[in-house]
Amino acid sequence: MHPDSRSISRFFQGLAEVCPVGQLEHFHLIHWPTEPPSPLDPLREAGFRGRVVVARASLADAIRREHPGVELVLDDHPTAGAMAGHILMELPQGRLASSLAIDAALAALRDEESRLWLFGNRESGILAVAKGYTGVETALCKGHLRLLSLSKASRLHPEKSATRSFRPDADGFASLTVSGLRVALRPGIFSWQAIDPATLLLLEAIREHPGRRLLDWGCGSGFLGAALAARYPDLRVVLSDDLVTATNCARRTVEWNGLAERCEVITEDGIGRNLERLRFDVIVTNPPAHRGVRSNHDATLAFLASAAGVLHPGGVLWLVGNRGLDYGALLRPRFGQVEERDGDDAFTVWRGVKTREKHVASGRGRARDGQWLEPHGDDPAFRERMNAWGRGS
Numbered sequence: 001m002h003p004d005s006r007s008i009s010r011f012f013q014g015l016a017e018v019c020p021v022g023q024l025e026h027f028h029l030i031h032w033p034t035e036p037p038s039p040l041d042p043l044r045e046a047g048f049r050g051r052v053v054v055a056r057a058s059l060a061d062a063i064r065r066e067h068p069g070v071e072l073v074l075d076d077h078p079t080a081g082a083m084a085g086h087i088l089m090e091l092p093q094g095r096l097a098s099s100l101a102i103d104a105a106l107a108a109l110r111d112e113e114s115r116l117w118l119f120g121n122r123e124s125g126i127l128a129v130a131k132g133y134t135g136v137e138t139a140l141c142k143g144h145l146r147l148l149s150l151s152k153a154s155r156l157h158p159e160k161s162a163t164r165s166f167r168p169d170a171d172g173f174a175s176l177t178v179s180g181l182r183v184a185l186r187p188g189i190f191s192w193q194a195i196d197p198a199t200l201l202l203l204e205a206i207r208e209h210p211g212r213r214l215l216d217w218g219c220g221s222g223f224l225g226a227a228l229a230a231r232y233p234d235l236r237v238v239l240s241d242d243l244v245t246a247t248n249c250a251r252r253t254v255e256w257n258g259l260a261e262r263c264e265v266i267t268e269d270g271i272g273r274n275l276e277r278l279r280f281d282v283i284v285t286n287p288p289a290h291r292g293v294r295s296n297h298d299a300t301l302a303f304l305a306s307a308a309g310v311l312h313p314g315g316v317l318w319l320v321g322n323r324g325l326d327y328g329a330l331l332r333p334r335f336g337q338v339e340e341r342d343g344d345d346a347f348t349v350w351r352g353v354k355t356r357e358k359h360v361a362s363g364r365g366r367a368r369d370g371q372w373l374e375p376h377g378d379d380p381a382f383r384e385r386m387n388a389w390g391r392g393s
């Protein structure tokens with residue numbers, strides 16, 4: 001169960017009593033919900049003036065909106081690579097992703113006096129961390145939330161580290177070869193040990209030429225978009241995901257397969273200020289049904305409300321989802337010719353077409369074509385490439 005607003009507020013107020021909030025240099029958030037209450041309110045009241053490092057574009061957007069003065073970085077390393085005295089960090093989802101993030105944070109602690117303050121709720125596995133590391137103390141326990149404190153000398157117990165199955169390359173990526181494609185993976189992204197069967201089903205179902213421009217929305221490792229770019233040599237692909245770890249993997253996947261010239265990777269929440277300026281012939285997606293460990297369809301609902309706006313007239317949306325979820329009911333008000341194209345016992349592949357009547361009727365008929373205004377980071381080359389997309393070249 002997700003802790004309610006009151007217990008979140010109480011937890012972060014309590015945290016300020018046991019942790020030197022004024023000395024925290026980095027506060028790392030990964031899957032934390034974007035809706036209030038923000039943990040930053042009680043932390044800032046208690047004197048937090050450090051840097052916030054977030055692993056999701058949606059969190060960066062929410063913090064920029066609600067706390068405009070805060071120093072903010074979008075990165076999946078707990079301190080974005082800096083050394084630190086005290087770090088406060090949300091426990092990531094999954095045993096391996098957690099232990100990698102904890103290792104990275106411990107390595108970033110400056111000296112023996114430094115502390116890593118780790119928080120999470122019971123379903124995120126915080127109790128296992130409390131048992132699995134040496135030199136760990138439980139500093140706060142309120143409702144489902146726990147705060148642990150670790151020192152630079154803390155280590156995963158040897159018998160636990162022996163079972164770690166992640167063997168990354170020097171840049172921190174594992175690789176998997178599927179259908180002749182080398183895919184980059186890291187713990188923390190969706191289905192990081194194998195390509196998801198729903199994704200494979202969707203790839204198999206797409207047998208018509210997808211046109212010139214394709215969006216792989218919620219791209220994860222980048223497998224789907226890269227596989228389609230490899231299958232159709234005249235196709236240009238944008239791969240986009242909210243999670244930095246996913247877009248880091250997707251970028252590596254397109255590079256490893258010699259597809260970087262025709263593939264662009266964007267870290268963005270839904271259809272945001274970058275994607276909304278582009279137009280596609282096809283969108284493919286295996287959309288998110290979770291945020292962290294919790295079931296959550298908000299991102300998919302928001303995406304489906306605006307997806308037709310970035311399709312050319314006659315453009316096609318391909319979506320694969322759990323058989324138990326009626327995506328057809330969500331697609332029919334906004335897309336024409338909605339049909340189940342393929343499926344098995346577990347998943348259904350849906351196909352819908354952007355038709356004029358449905359698009360205008362759903363109130364999205366005046367999607368703007370325009371220039372690429374917001375640079376992605378500070379990369380002028382990215383801005384130029386995206387302006388070229390906007391001009392249709």
Ligand SMILES: C[S@@+](CC[C@H](N)C(=O)[O-])C[C@H]1O[C@@H](n2cnc3c(N)ncnc32)[C@H](O)[C@@H]1O
Pocket residue numbers: 058189190191196199217218219220221222223224240241242243246268269270271285286287288289299
């Ligand atoms: C079910 S996974 C599919 C991943 C990948 N396409 C695959 O098939 O392996 C859904 C993906 O959506 C991403 N996602 C979640 N919320 C998002 C959002 N608001 N905007 C964009 N992507 C999001 C997740 O990080 C995840 O990578």
